[in-house]
Amino acid sequence: MVKVTPVPAAETRATVTSDAVLDAALTLFARFGYHGTALSQIAEMLGVRTPSLYNHMRSKQELLRSIVDRTTSGVLADFQTATDGLTDPVERLRSASLVYALRHATHRREAIVVNRDTASLDEPHRTELQDRRREHEHALRQIISDGVEAGVFQVDTPALASFAIREMCVSIARWFREDGPLPPDQVAEQYSRFALRIAGCTRDSAT
Amino acid sequence: MVKVTPVPAAETRATVTSDAVLDAALTLFARFGYHGTALSQIAEMLGVRTPSLYNHMRSKQELLRSIVDRTTSGVLADFQTATDGLTDPVERLRSASLVYALRHATHRREAIVVNRDTASLDEPHRTELQDRRREHEHALRQIISDGVEAGVFQVDTPALASFAIREMCVSIARWFREDGPLPPDQVAEQYSRFALRIAGCTRDSAT
DNA sequence: TTGCGATACGAATGAGCGTTAGCTAGCCTC
DNA sequence: GAGGCTAGCTAACGCTCATTCGTATCGCAA
Numbered sequence: 001m002v003k004v005t006p007v008p009a010a011e012t013r014a015t016v017t018s019d020a021v022l023d024a025a026l027t028l029f030a031r032f033g034y035h036g037t038a039l040s041q042i043a044e045m046l047g048v049r050t051p052s053l054y055n056h057m058r059s060k061q062e063l064l065r066s067i068v069d070r071t072t073s074g075v076l077a078d079f080q081t082a083t084d085g086l087t088d089p090v091e092r093l094r095s096a097s098l099v100y101a102l103r104h105a106t107h108r109r110e111a112i113v114v115n116r117d118t119a120s121l122d123e124p125h126r127t128e129l130q131d132r133r134r135e136h137e138h139a140l141r142q143i144i145s146d147g148v149e150a151g152v153f154q155v156d157t158p159a160l161a162s163f164a165i166r167e168m169c170v171s172i173a174r175w176f177r178e179d180g181p182l183p184p185d186q187v188a189e190q191y192s193r194f195a196l197r198i199a200g201c202t203r204d205s206a207t
Numbered sequence: 208m209v210k211v212t213p214v215p216a217a218e219t220r221a222t223v224t225s226d227a228v229l230d231a232a233l234t235l236f237a238r239f240g241y242h243g244t245a246l247s248q249i250a251e252m253l254g255v256r257t258p259s260l261y262n263h264m265r266s267k268q269e270l271l272r273s274i275v276d277r278t279t280s281g282v283l284a285d286f287q288t289a290t291d292g293l294t295d296p297v298e299r300l301r302s303a304s305l306v307y308a309l310r311h312a313t314h315r316r317e318a319i320v321v322n323r324d325t326a327s328l329d330e331p332h333r334t335e336l337q338d339r340r341r342e343h344e345h346a347l348r349q350i351i352s353d354g355v356e357a358g359v360f361q362v363d364t365p366a367l368a369s370f371a372i373r374e375m376c377v378s379i380a381r382w383f384r385e386d387g388p389l390p391p392d393q394v395a396e397q398y399s400r401f402a403l404r405i406a407g408c409t410r411d412s413a414t
Numbered sequence: 415t416t417g418c419g420a421t422a423c424g425a426a427t428g429a430g431c432g433t434t435a436g437c438t439a440g441c442c443t444c
Numbered sequence: 445g446a447g448g449c450t451a452g453c454t455a456a457c458g459c460t461c462a463t464t465c466g467t468a469t470c471g472c473a474a
Contacts, residue, residue, distance in 0.1 A: 015421075015422085015470095016421085016422090031326070032326065033240060033242060033323075033324075033326065033327070034243075035240060035242035035243040036241075036242045036326070036327060038460075038461065038462085039461075039462065039463090040460090040461080040462095048422075048423095049422075049423060049424080050461095050462085050463090051422085051423070051424085051425095051463080051464080051465095052421070052422050052423070054462095054463075054464085055420075055421050055422075056421090059462080059463080060461095060462065060463095116240075116323050117240075119238065119239060119240065119243070120239075120240070120243060155397075156397055157389065157397060160389075160394065160397050160398070160401075161401070163378065163379075163382050164375045164378070164398065164401050166378075167374060167375055167377075167378030167381065168371045168374055168375045168378075170374075170378070171370065171371075171373075171374030171375075171377070171378070172370075174374070175370050182364065182367075187367065190362075190363055190364060190367050191367070191371065194367075194368070194371050194405045197404040197405055197407065198375075198401045198404055198405065200404065222450095222451075222452080223451085223452090245430075245431065245432085246431080246432065246433090247430090247431085247432095255451095255452075255453095256452075256453060256454080257431095257432085257433090258433080258434080258435095258452090258453075258454085258455095259451070259452055259453075261432095261433075261434085262450075262451050262452075263451090266432080266433080267432065267433095
C-alpha cells in the first residue's frame with residue numbers, strides 16, 4: 001500500500017470548537033441559505049478540511065436545528081421577561097415589540113436563517129418550530145386584543161396588526177448594518193413606536 | 208445497437224408550455240427555495256421527464272431570472288400608476304402602500320421567491336435587481352420625507368418608516384391564505400391604514 | 415517516557431444535481 | 445401520403461455534495 005503521508009507542517013493545523021462551527025454555519029447560512037451553503041465552505045472558513053467538521057457536529061441538519069432551536073427559545077424567553085409583571089396592554093406591547101426589534105438588530109444572522117430556512121428543517125422539527133413561533137404570535141395578538149377590549153388600541157383585525165408588527169421587526173435583520181447611522185437600541189425604540197401606532201394606540205403616542 | 212424503445216402509450220404523454228414551466232418553478236421555488244428545488248421536481252409536477260424542460264427554457268438560472276424580472280417590473284409599474292397624478296403625500300402613501308400590499312396578497316409566490324432567493328441570482332443580474340428594488344424603496348421614502356416636510360407626517364427617520372412599511376407589506380405573502388377570512392383587498396386596505404399610522408399621519412387617520 | 419483521547423487528515427463512496435446528445439413519435443402543412 | 449418541425453424520451457456525463465473509514469498526529473496525564 002501507499003505509505004506517503006505528506007502531513008502539513010505543524011503550525012498550519014487549525015483547531016476548532018463546536019461553537020466555532022456553529023458560528024461559521026450561522027454566517028454562511030445567513031448569506032447563502034441552508035441549501036446554498038456547502039460544508040466545504042464552513043470548513044474553509046475555519047481553516048480545516050470538510051471531514052474534520054464531523055468531530056464537532058453530527059450532520060448539516062443538526063447545525064440548522066441547533067441554530068433554530070437556540071434562536072426560537074431566545075425569542076420566547078425575551079418575550080416573557082419583557083412582559084412579566086406588566087398588565088397595561090400599552091406597556092406590554094411597547095416592551096414586547098422593543099425586545100423583539102432589538103433582537104433582530106443584534107442577532108441578524110439568526111433571524112435571517114430562521115425566517116428563510118425553516119422550510120429546510122426535517123420533520124418533526126419543522127412542525128415543532130412552527131408551533132413555537134405560533135406561540136409567540138398568539139401571545140402578541142392577545143396583547144392587542146386585550147388593548148382593543150380595554151379601549152386603548154384601535155384595529156379592525158388584531159391578527160393583521162400582530163402580523164404586521166412582527167414582520168416589520170423581523171425585517172430589521174434584512175437591512176440593518178452595524179456600521180450604519182443608528183445604533184440598535186435607537187432603531188428598536190423607533191420600531192416600538194411604530195408598533196404602538198399600528199395598534200392604533202390612543203394614548204401616549206408622542207413618547 | 209440496442210433498438211428497444213418502449214415508448215409510453217400516446218395518451219400518457221404530456222405537453223407543456225414555457226408558461227407552465229415558469230408557473231411550476233414559481234410554485235416550487237416559493238415552497239422549497241431555489242437551491243432546494245430540483246428540476247426533476249418541476250418536471251414531475253408537469254408530468255414530464257427532466258430533460259424535456261430544456262425545450263422550454265435555457266437553464267434553471269433563467270427561470271429564476273424571469274420570475275424576478277417580471278415581478279420587479281410589475282412592482283415599479285404598480286407604483287407609477289398608483290401615484291401618477293397624486294400630489295398630496297398622504298394620498299400618495301395611501302395609494303402606493305395599497306397597491307404594494309395588494310400585490311403581495313395576490314402574488315404570494317412571486318413575492319416569496321424574490322425576497323428569499325435574490326441572493327441566488329448570478330451577477331450581474333443580482334445587482335440589477337437590487338438597484339430596481341432600491342428605486343422603489345427611495346420613491347417610497349421620498350413620499351414620507353415630503354410628508355414630513357409638509358407637516359402631515361411625523362417620523363424621526365423617514366428611512367426607518369419606509370423600511371417598516373415595505374417589509375410589513377412584503378410579509379403579507381408569508382401568512383396570507385386564499386381561503387382565509389379576509390379577501391386580498393380588505394387586507395390591503397387595513398395595511399394601507401397601518402402604513403399611514405407608521406408615518407404618523409396627522410390627518411384622516413380614521414378613514 | 416509512555417500511552418490515550420481528541421482531533422485533524424486523505425481517500426473513497428454513493429447519491430443527486432444540472433445539462434447535453436441523439437433518437438423518435440405525433441402533428442401540421444403541402 | 446410525404447416531409448419537417450415540435451417536443452417528448454433514454455442514456456450518459458461531469459460535477460458537487462454529505463458522509464464514512466482508517467490512519468496519523470498532537471497534547472496531556474500518569
